Amino acid sequence: MELTPIRYFVKLAEILNFTEAAKALFVTQSALSISIKQLEEELHCRLFERIGKKVFLTESGRIFHEYALQAISSIDNGIQKINADNNVYKGKLTIGVTFSMIELVNACVVKYTQKYPDVKLSVIMFTTVEEIMHHLQNNTIDIAVTYKPKRQHSSILSIDLVSTYLSAILGRSHPLADRRSLTLEELRHYSFVTLLKETHTRTMTEHFFMKNKVAIVPQIEVNDTNLILNLVSSGHWYSILSPISVKKNYDCVAIPIEGRKATLLVSLLWMNGKNKMPLFQTMVDEMLRLFHDVPEQTGQNISQETGDNQQNESVS
Numbered sequence: 216m217e218l219t220p221i222r223y224f225v226k227l228a229e230i231l232n233f234t235e236a237a238k239a240l241f242v243t244q245s246a247l248s249i250s251i252k253q254l255e256e257e258l259h260c261r262l263f264e265r266i267g268k269k270v271f272l273t274e275s276g277r278i279f280h281e282y283a284l285q286a287i288s289s290i291d292n293g294i295q296k297i298n299a300d301n302n303v304y305k306g307k308l309t310i311g312v313t314f315s316m317i318e319l320v321n322a323c324v325v326k327y328t329q330k331y332p333d334v335k336l337s338v339i340m341f342t343t344v345e346e347i348m349h350h351l352q353n354n355t356i357d358i359a360v361t362y363k364p365k366r367q368h369s370s371i372l373s374i375d376l377v378s379t380y381l382s383a384i385l386g387r388s389h390p391l392a393d394r395r396s397l398t399l400e401e402l403r404h405y406s407f408v409t410l411l412k413e414t415h416t417r418t419m420t421e422h423f424f425m426k427n428k429v430a431i432v433p434q435i436e437v438n439d440t441n442l443i444l445n446l447v448s449s450g451h452w453y454s455i456l457s458p459i460s461v462k463k464n465y466d467c468v469a470i471p472i473e474g475r476k477a478t479l480l481v482s483l484l485w486m487n488g489k490n491k492m493p494l495f496q497t498m499v500d501e502m503l504r505l506f507h508d509v510p511e512q513t514g515q516n517i518s519q520e521t522g523d524n525q526q527n528e529s530v531s
Contacts, residue, residue, distance in 0.1 A: 220251070309357050384458075
């Protein structure tokens with residue numbers, strides 16, 4: 216069995232559209248269709264079903280997809296390992312990130328690409344931590360920078376980078392914007408905008424209210440942090456987010472909230488086994504140096520220790 220049809224299969228399984236998958240693979244749609252048909256003949260089963268204009272994986276396709284991902288990952292890891300042994304770092308690394316972490320990732324990416332110019336990075340922004348967990352488990356991203364989830368699957372490992380507290384986020388024209396600190400009791404008299412329920416930050420915010428015995432009902436709920444900041448910058452609303460969210464937003468300010476604190480942990484997340492990727496190891500190095508001033512050393516040593524030490528933590 217050749218590798219190219221397997222790569223084609225994985226891309227089609229990801230996109231579930233022959234036209235779009237062919238574009239992503241830089242091949243004609245007919246070439247993709249022929250490749251998939253030959254693969255199905257070799258496996259003696261159908262991998263996809265077409266219902267109208269929609270494409271679905273069959274049960275056999277879902278089973279094969281899991282092993283196809285593992286095969287491609289192993290081969291890519293082997294290529295990276297051989298290159299790394301010869302001090303050549305080439306390949307692709309996909310990073311998942313939530314909006315609040317964009318500036319942190321940008322700082323790391325600048326240094327990383329200067330040091331490893333032949334590595335192709337893909338940075339994908341997600342709305343929620345749950346989305347990131349899903350894409351990690353489906354092997355569509357290699358590593359993620361986000362808030363640490365309260366519950367994470369035992370197959371997902373993590374290392375904490377920095378902790379931060381929830382703060383009041385206000386536009387500079389808001390009546391409370393010049394205060395050094397605020398109480399939730401003061402804030403409850405103003406219009407509040409927040410993220411949708413079930414998102415990590417919204418859940419933490421609600422726990423924060425409960426701990427401080429204050430009930431605040433949002434006037435607006437949205438699914439995007441950037442939209443919240445746009446609304447807050449008008450001076451009419453306030454929100455409760457991590458100060459990291461407004462690190463480079465000069466229209467908003469972050470003001471500490473008095474009372475019992477709500478701590479958010481910014482973490483690196485990855486699937487168990489990803490630490491075998493040399494490129495993964497180099498990215499972990501850069502992240503740790505950025506946050507903890509870790510001295511130069513080999514990526515293999517750092518990331519191996521990270522994976523081993525964090526496995527028990529992530530399971531507990």
